[in-house]
Amino acid sequence: MVKYNPLDATFAALSDPTRRAILECLSQENVPAAGLMVTSLAKPFDMSLPAISKHLKVLDKAGLLVRKRDGRIHRCSLDAAPMWEAARWISEYRNYWENQLGSLAGFLETFSAREEE
Amino acid sequence: MVKYNPLDATFAALSDPTRRAILECLSQENVPAAGLMVTSLAKPFDMSLPAISKHLKVLDKAGLLVRKRDGRIHRCSLDAAPMWEAARWISEYRNYWENQLGSLAGFLETFSAREEE
DNA sequence: ATTATATTTAACCATTTGGTTAAATATACA
DNA sequence: TGTATATTTAACCAAATGGTTAAATATAAT
Numbered sequence: 001m002v003k004y005n006p007l008d009a010t011f012a013a014l015s016d017p018t019r020r021a022i023l024e025c026l027s028q029e030n031v032p033a034a035g036l037m038v039t040s041l042a043k044p045f046d047m048s049l050p051a052i053s054k055h056l057k058v059l060d061k062a063g064l065l066v067r068k069r070d071g072r073i074h075r076c077s078l079d080a081a082p083m084w085e086a087a088r089w090i091s092e093y094r095n096y097w098e099n100q101l102g103s104l105a106g107f108l109e110t111f112s113a114r115e116e117e
Numbered sequence: 118m119v120k121y122n123p124l125d126a127t128f129a130a131l132s133d134p135t136r137r138a139i140l141e142c143l144s145q146e147n148v149p150a151a152g153l154m155v156t157s158l159a160k161p162f163d164m165s166l167p168a169i170s171k172h173l174k175v176l177d178k179a180g181l182l183v184r185k186r187d188g189r190i191h192r193c194s195l196d197a198a199p200m201w202e203a204a205r206w207i208s209e210y211r212n213y214w215e216n217q218l219g220s221l222a223g224f225l226e227t228f229s230a231r232e233e234e
Numbered sequence: 235a236t237t238a239t240a241t242t243t244a245a246c247c248a249t250t251t252g253g254t255t256a257a258a259t260a261t262a263c264a
Numbered sequence: 265t266g267t268a269t270a271t272t273t274a275a276c277c278a279a280a281t282g283g284t285t286a287a288a289t290a291t292a293a294t
Contacts, residue, residue, distance in 0.1 A: 011132035
């Protein structure tokens with residue numbers, strides 16, 4: 001009865017540690033435009049290639065992953081836009097953080113810390 | 118192989134629309150300290166009480182729900198602290214939002230909009 | 235003591251999830 | 265053309281998820 005919401009897919013995608021690790025790999029790519037091929041992405045994980053392939057599909061469906069096919073190589077890169085929507089949803093609860101002293105301050109600090117990098 | 122991470126439970130808890138709706142109900146309580154009893158919480162949902170009970174357990178395990186038992190009534194209230202951790206994890210990807218023009222600005226706006234309320 | 239209310243637990247079921255191995259597909263290379 | 269590489273799909277499996285109804289538990293009220 002509750003209509004489909006893209007947040008479902010975003011939060012679900014982020015709930016798995018392997019997928020979060022994949023996102024971290026993608027974010028640490030020094031040439032973000034290029035993207036990582038699937039095999040390289042899979043290397044750090046003690047898991048079969050098809051397993052990683054499935055995880056990538058989940059990230060893809062959540063809109064967190066962009067594939068740019070280049071011959072037989074699939075170059076994967078990050079699109080963090082859905083995370084932004086997730087963070088915006090969470091931000092509605094800011095009032096409840098305020099009660100926990102220092103949390104909000106810390107949060108804003110996190111968000112402005114790299115402003116001048 | 119990947120060690121347990123509380124973010125797993127937080128993101129998983131947030132991935133279900135019913136649970137997000139429950140959190141919204143909790144957040145809209147005018148007397149947050151009092152908390153909502155389970156039956157009242159369940160009323161808006163086209164779902165059995167045990168189903169809601171299970172959802173509450175998921176939220177509880179994720180640390181998003183605080184129960185204060187008062188006789189046979191369980192008063193539920195929100196603890197948004199784990200959301201804060203989730204948002205902090207997401208914040209690490211801020212650099213990837215910047216590419217999408219306006220997103221970061223909008224985000225910071227969201228977070229400072231109610232500063233003067 | 236009985237009955238009603240609030241909530242959870244138990245048992246069950248269908249679907250999804252996260253993994254596997256084996257096979258298929260598509261491209262590159264010799 | 266044949267072979268190696270990159271990746272997905274298929275088929276399978278165990279465990280988790282999200283729901284149900286029926287029963288159990290705990291408290292309150294009469």
